[in-house]
Amino acid sequence: MSLFLKYREIMLGLIVLVMVTGISISTPAFGTLENGVGVLNDTAFLFMMALGQMVVILTRGIDLSVAANLALTGMLVGMLNQAFPDLPAIVYLASALVIGCGLGMINGSLIAYLGIPPIVVTLGTLAIFRGMIVVVAGGDQVNASEMSSTFAGFPKLEFLGLSSVFWIAVLVSLAAWFFLSMTRAGRGLYAVGGNPVAARYCGISLTHQELMAYAISGAIAGICGYLWVARYGVAYVEIASGYELTVIAACVIGGVSIGGGIGTVAGTLLGALFTGVIVNALPVMQVSPFWQMAISGVVILAAVIINARAEGRGGKLILPEARRAAARAKA
Template sequence: MTTLMSAPPAQKAPKAEGGLLDLVLRARELSILGALVVLVAVTAIVNPRFLYAQGVEDIFLNASILVLLAVGQTLVVITRNIDLSVGSVVGLVAFITGKYVSGDDRSVVMAILIGLAVGALCGLVNGLLVSFCGVPALVVTLGTLYVIQGIGYYIAQGDQINAADVPQSLLDLGSGGVLGLPYLPLIAVLVMAAVGYYLRAYPSGREFYAIGSSPEAARLAGVPIRRRVLTAYVVSGLLAGLAGVLWLARFGTVVADAAGGWELKVVSAVVVGGVAIVGGVGTVYGAALGALLLTTIGSVLVVLKVNSFWQDALTGLLLLLAISVDRLLALRMDRVLRKRSAHHVS
């Protein structure tokens, strides 16, 4: 009788631990959402024009490209890696697709496919070097950042793509919409939802978290670590390629170093959004909220006529704060789980 009564708690323990982790993640995402609401409300009080329809639309349009990059970066960071080449990939793809569509009777669909292919190829190179060659991700992606930049400068030869040379059908993708909703945010939301659902609902998606939580345990459990890490980099490159095409559609005028420095913005958005830099924890939804928060901060500073220097300072401060919170939460969860394990053993 005693054995039968003590069995259920032991079976429920893993669920309780998973529930604790889900609760922490939800708390992080809700705190970001709350900070976003407070920021918007305070700014609207100071300057009511901030919430005019055009202003709100501009925020979502500007955040969309960063959200796409953050979703791809999330996959990489969850596996305990990083991709610093995404900004360079965006610039390269934007210029290559701009060159392509500047010709006569160029297909916009083909331009998008070219952008996706270039981005996927860059991700494939990163993934092969990291997963199969064992080179540290920081070294690989820092190197490919400069290589891709160099290729972009070589192709550009000092030229730039002008909006007048870009087909209106492609420019409409960056400024148009359907049923009153802009295309760019819709694309970002669809991609975010698809990747988020895959990570949560499919066993192969959960394997990304297993790799980040404990690579050795994941290996012993039969998880194809190299294949999953390679997949993460290819998806990150693919989304960077898509972001490059959308960059061209959004801004029209493109130079060789478009999106230069954006790799740090992307990493900041991901970490501020609750994705642990040490891997294994976080969601694409939190990363998207982090991207939206950083974009909103930039818009708020412009509206309040604050020096743009403070945007970088605030981004750095939020990054340090997020990493510190991650560390404190990790220590707290470790203590809680140890107490629960000791309780069940006793």
């Protein structure tokens, strides 16, 4: 168990590997390179969204509005494309980032400055963002036929057989890793989530950290909004409906603690990959896709309960012999 604690990511990686190998042996169609590429392309959105969510959960928060943010930003960028069809793709991507970040800042301000619980704020903005899609578009959809080729073509660009969405996910992951492990602001997220009082004594502002976390989560949701709408060729009110819970589930499977202060980029990516493998394996294995939800449910429960056991709730180490035993176990 101590091995598990130390190398949770490695264990989760092994589980994913065993799962992939097992499925590939039983269903050779799954083990092909082509299918592997498909899994990575399909899971790219979840990689990014889960990282955004992790940043928020690290501060003891939760962002239920991410999927609604994705859908609203997607619609707004789609409408931007209708109005200005000839802009380069990077402009759409950048505007999506800015819009998403702005929506995230709304959450962040309400949470950080007014101290309203995150679940309340993001529950409210979830409803507002979704509804605003209908309001801004007057109830219309934006269809593939109404999208310019630069807009719709960008997510379908490929490099080494993998889509640009996947490569953006790679960039987002690298950025997240760099931010969370190499910058003061990133480490500050772990500090405020791990011990808000201590963070204050260290001169780290909870307000700034929270605002930043929701802005990041929103920005990532915004980027995904553009890519999602362009890739699937439609923007309407229902896209990614309920996706926020899949995203949170991926974080939880990846070992991010809802109590804050614990979570790694690698773990979260593996949690997302795990979900992606299951989603993709079921149809290949000729299992009804309706199993997907039930399986993720079981996996989430198993993951959190195993994590809880590993973290343990043992007593304090007061007796000298208990301390020595713990020191030996550590070594």
